[in-house]
Amino acid sequence: MSPLLPGRKKIFFKNLLTNAAVAVIIIPSTERNKTRMSEWFIVIDTETADSVQRPLPYDIGYKIVNRHGEIAETRSFVVYEIFVGQKGMMQSAYYASKIPAYESDLKDGTRRLVRLYTARKQILDDIQKYNISVVFAYNVGFDRRALNNDQSFTTNNRYRYFFPKGIEFRCIWHMACQVLLARPSYIKYAKEHNFISEKGNILTNAECCYRYLTKNPNFQEDHTGLEDVSIEVEILLACYRQHKKMETKPYTACWRLVQKKAAEMNT
Numbered sequence: 306m307s308p309l310l311p312g313r314k315k316i317f318f319k320n321l322l323t324n325a326a327v328a329v330i331i332i333p334s335t336e337r338n339k340t341r342m343s344e345w346f347i348v349i350d351t352e353t354a355d356s357v358q359r360p361l362p363y364d365i366g367y368k369i370v371n372r373h374g375e376i377a378e379t380r381s382f383v384v385y386e387i388f389v390g391q392k393g394m395m396q397s398a399y400y401a402s403k404i405p406a407y408e409s410d411l412k413d414g415t416r417r418l419v420r421l422y423t424a425r426k427q428i429l430d431d432i433q434k435y436n437i438s439v440v441f442a443y444n445v446g447f448d449r450r451a452l453n454n455d456q457s458f459t460t461n462n463r464y465r466y467f468f469p470k471g472i473e474f475r476c477i478w479h480m481a482c483q484v485l486l487a488r489p490s491y492i493k494y495a496k497e498h499n500f501i502s503e504k505g506n507i508l509t510n511a512e513c514c515y516r517y518l519t520k521n522p523n524f525q526e527d528h529t530g531l532e533d534v535s536i537e538v539e540i541l542l543a544c545y546r547q548h549k550k551m552e553t554k555p556y557t558a559c560w561r562l563v564q565k566k567a568a569e570m571n572t
Contacts, residue, residue, distance in 0.1 A: 344436075345436065346438075347431070347440045348367060348477075348541060349367040350367070351364060351448050351451050355394055360447070360450070360454060361451065362454075363391075364529060364530040365382045365384065365424055366381045366533070367380055368535070374538075374542050379531065380427065381531040382417050382419050383417065384421050385418055385420045386421055387458075400528050400529075403528065425456070428468075439472070439473045440473070441477050441541055442476070442537065443481075443537045444476065444555075445474045445555050446474075446557060449467075453467050475554070476554065476555040477511075477544065479553065479555065480541070480553055481540055484544050484547040485517070485540070486517075487562050487563050487566040489566075491517050492570060494517050506560065506564055509559070509563050511537055514540050515540060
């Protein structure tokens with residue numbers, strides 16, 4: 306029988322149905338926290354073409370990280386079927402002006418031009434290699450839906466889901482709205498620097514959140530998959546550093562949490 310690791314305890318209970326002794330090993334909270342901190346997860350971002358109703362990613366960037374901020378993998382893929390196969394669609398993409406920069410990056414090897422099958426296979430291999438069960442994104446519901454759209458589009462609807470069954474999706478946007486952006490200090494910062502929408506709401510996008518964290522009100526996102534993932538990782542780690550309970554499930558109305566706090570400050 307293997308000896309118990311330091312700090313662990315074994316407690317015996319009696320099963321009242323079978324009268325048999327059952328051993329339970331108690332793991333100290335410090336060890337549980339260390340295990341949780343070292344778990345790997347994916348932070349992903351996509352840039353899309355076509356329409357808001359049917360976004361199709363042409364750029365997929367992701368990092369495999371843990372709560373320590375350690376990075377195991379960094380990957381950037383340009384999707385051949387969209388970027389090359391749908392030239393007309395690409396010209397109407399929101400960030401079509403960046404196409405020349407993508408072409409330059411592909412030439413120098415900064416990004417890889419691959420079919421969606423290859424990008425997905427690499428992600429699935431990474432999920433298996435690092436025992437990943439959680440995927441994060443800023444507005445993860447959008448990226449999840451967009452990747453599913455790509456999967457359907459490139460397989461003529463034969464396959465509908467990009468990620469394997471059992472993956473949990475957590476939203477950095479929702480987390481940030483609870484523990485970073487609902488702070489009085491952010492709301493004051495947003496008003497001071499006019500991070501206000503046309504309808505008068507305080508902006509809660511990743512760009513404004515990162516501006517607040519870095520105290521750089523002029524920061525602008527690159528709006529490319531991998532570069533945007535880098536700031537989303539920083540926002541995610543900042544959320545965890547608050548050591549507060551928070552909901553992580555996708556919630557597209559999370560921006561209202563910040564508006565509610567702003568309204569309370571005005572009363």
